[in-house]
Amino acid sequence: MQFGRMPHSAGNIRINRFPLHSGHRPLLSDSDWFSLPAGPYRLHPLLPCCPPKDPPMRATVCELPHLPALLDPAWAALCAHTRAERSELVLLPEFAFIEPVWETLPMDPARWDAAVALSDAWQQRLHELGADCVAGARPVTVGGRRFNEGFAWSLQGGYVPLRRKFHLPDEPGGWEAHWFERGDAAFPRFDAGPLAFGLNICSELWALETYGDYAAQGGVQAILSPRATAAATTAKWLAVGTVAAVRTGAFSLSSNRVDAAAGTYGGAGWVISPDGVLLARTTPEQPFCTVDVDLQAVTDAQATYPRYVFSATQVQPPTQA
Structure with missing residues (x-):
């Protein structure tokens, strides 16, 4: 854009609406100019235009019991936490709220139906968390077939099956x-608001090939993993959660069931950064953790080692003759 001071417009700066090309001065009428109040003015060099940075997402992981006497106060405390922390995403454990029917044989259709009904009832209470999105995994029966279904719930969209x-x-x-x-x-x-994520339910964290698939799809910012895992194996699960984060260059988020009396389920929900840093871990003393998930950090991480090594766009070094 060309700037100039016109002699017949005393006291005003007049700015040409059109660019002046080298060696060419267009014919201008008064309608081609507009005036600014008298200066003085100081012209600053143009700064490069930077795209706005995505704001962080407030994400909560937790550990929850299933026995009603323990679940009711734990749920009330979780809701108080998520509202106080202004959580945008809450990840629940695998089959939160219901008894662990899979522990025993034979399979009992009546117990399964009761678990589905109880999950339906709790689904009506997810709004109590005050979050934009709630994710987890629950029992469903579809066409007479029983599944463990990952889901996302929002106040606007309601219940959405994932995988x-x-x-x-x-x-x-x-x-x-x-x-x-x-x-x-x-x-x-999958996408939930500004967050793009993959869903690996419990044992599926060990499906290591999925991390390369996520990287190939591009844009995955988090891997969500509802769990029902034992206290004795916590170190192994933290290790694979770290691998998930580092291999994909995404955040790893997980919530777990807890059964302190029996020790069957060991809690230890986590948030792990794209570079493998443990940002938060739940404990009996702190059963809920909320962190700011920096979505820009994912973009930066996915361009660094080891992610770029597996990228289809990697520049290969020259081959020695």
């Missing part, structure tokens, strides 16, 4: 393959 758990344990204490069927083999990207 159904595919990798199912089948051993004493974890007879999942007897209680529900395999679901979706694919691990797509």
Whole structure:
């Protein structure tokens, strides 16, 4: 844009609306100029235009018991926490609120139906958290078939099915393959507001090949993992959560069931940064943790080691003859 002071417009600066090309001066009429009040004016060099940075997302992970005598006060405390912390995303444990039916055989249709009904009832209370989005995994029956279904819930959109758990344990204490069927083999990207995420339900954290798939899809900012895992194996789960974060360059978020009396489920929800830093971990003393998930940090991390090594756009070094 050309700036100039016109001699017949004393006391005013007049600014040309049109660019002047080198060696060419266009014919201008008075309508081609507009006036500013008298100066003096100081012209500053143009600054590069930077895209606005995505604001961080307030995300909460937790550990929750299922026994009603413990769950009711824990839920009230979680709701108080998420509202005080202004949580935007709350991740619940796997099959939150219901008894761990998969621990025993034979599969009992009546117990399954009761678990589905109880999950339906708790679904009506998710608004109490005051969050924009609530994610987790719950029992569903679809067309007479039983599944472990990941979901996202929002006040605006209600309940949205995501994907159904595919990798199912089948051993004493974890007879999942007897209680529900395999679901979706694919691990797509999902979006909740500004957050793009993948969903690996509990054992599916060990599906290491999915991390390369997420990286290839691009834009995945978090891996959400509702869990029901034992206290004795917490170190292993933290290790694979760290691998998930570092391999994809995304945040790893997980919430777990807790059963302090029996020790069957060990809590330890976590938030791990794209570079593998443990940002938060729940404990019996602090069963809920809320952190700012810096979405810009994901963009930066995915351009660094080891992520770029597996990128299709990586520049290969020259081959020596």
